[in-house]
Amino acid sequence: MGLKATNLTKQFNGIDVLRNFDFTIEAGEIVTLVGKSGTGKTTLMRVLNQLEKADNGTVAIDDHYLCNETLEGKAEYVSKKERMTYNNQIGMVFQDYQLFPNLTVMENCIEAPLDQKLMTKEQAVEKAVQLLTQMGILDKKDVYPSTLSGGQQQRAAIARSMMLNPKILCFDEPTSALDRDSSNEVGKMIQTIALSGTGILIVTHDLEFAETFGTRVVSSDEFLSYKIES
Ligand SMILES: Nc1ncnc2c1ncn2[C@@H]1O[C@H](COP(=O)(O)OP(=O)(O)OP(=O)(O)O)[C@@H](O)[C@H]1O
Structure with a gap:
């Protein structure tokens, strides 16, 4: 149980930032998302938090959907009331x-x-x-x-x-303004939150932090490898 996104595609000006992307955050895990600048880390976090709309795919936390797929694969957003329910499952x-x-x-x-x-x-x-x-x-x-x-x-x-x-808590660059000691304190605080069963997503450029505190480190360079191929 946790967050599940399938087949997620997000374009800006006709260019895929996310393409057919599958992603999960399980209860209690700390996913740290690292990768080169411009590879879509913030965009992913913004789509999961309803600050951007996906073009294709599904997003759900447990059985609360944010969007389903139409037969053509387009993302179809649920009603305003259901979106609010989804929104209460995720914090940023x-x-x-x-x-x-x-x-x-x-x-x-x-x-x-x-x-x-x-x-x-x-x-x-x-x-x-x-x-x-x-x-x-x-x-x-x-x-x-x-x-x-x-x-x-x-x-x-x-x-x-x-x-x-919230079942899922997202952090955008939580250590960017902090020295190493304060970063470690924040990391420990996040670990305590995760121990209570909350799934955590952290976007960070701080590799040491990502590796120390992530139970799973995901690289946006890998998940967007099509960009390197094409
Ligand atoms: N609102 C927007 N309109 C147009 N293009 C956008 C918009 N938001 C993001 N982009 C583009 O999408 C791509 C991914 O941006 P994003 O901010 O998600 O990358 P990132 O991996 O978080 O980068 P960084 O590590 O520098 O924060 C970039 O090419 C960016 O210019």
Whole structure:
């Protein structure tokens, strides 16, 4: 159980960035995605997180589909309501964290579950307290993101991404702004999250990090080998 994408194709301006690509993330595994610049790592992550639309193929987390294939192989997206259900199974921590600057750390965490009426305020606050404690920044719950260090903003973003207990959590370049010690701390934090059964996808240029913390290292140079052939 986990994320499964089949036959994924994504074009920009008529050029395949992903072509007939099959990909899985099992529960509890940490997939680190490395590879040359421009080989489609970010595009894959964006397709899985509904920030780009696939042209062909299927994407599902457990039995929650994002898109199915038509008879012609085109990606057919499910209804808005079902897409929302899919979306709640996957979380993303952006390279620049993308916290709402006008909301406190606590407000950032409880915004989505309250907006979608998935929790009462008490439940959301309780969950946020638990996650911010796990991330070691509970004392920062009432401050605004601009007053936090980069590492603390990242922890807040991780806590926010876990509010709905996603089955899959994606990280875009989580160590790009960190020194080696802080990178290792983040890696250990991610390992703890994976131990609870969450499947992790990490796009990174940091090979040492990818090999230390990935339970499976995938190279986008390999999965896009047709580009080298053609
Ligand atoms: N919105 C877009 N419009 C047009 N082309 C795009 C768009 N997004 C990505 N591309 C192209 O798709 C290809 C793959 O880009 P992508 O960012 O996925 O690669 P990457 O492997 O993540 O690169 P990097 O390691 O440099 O971040 C590139 O050629 C890029 O120019």
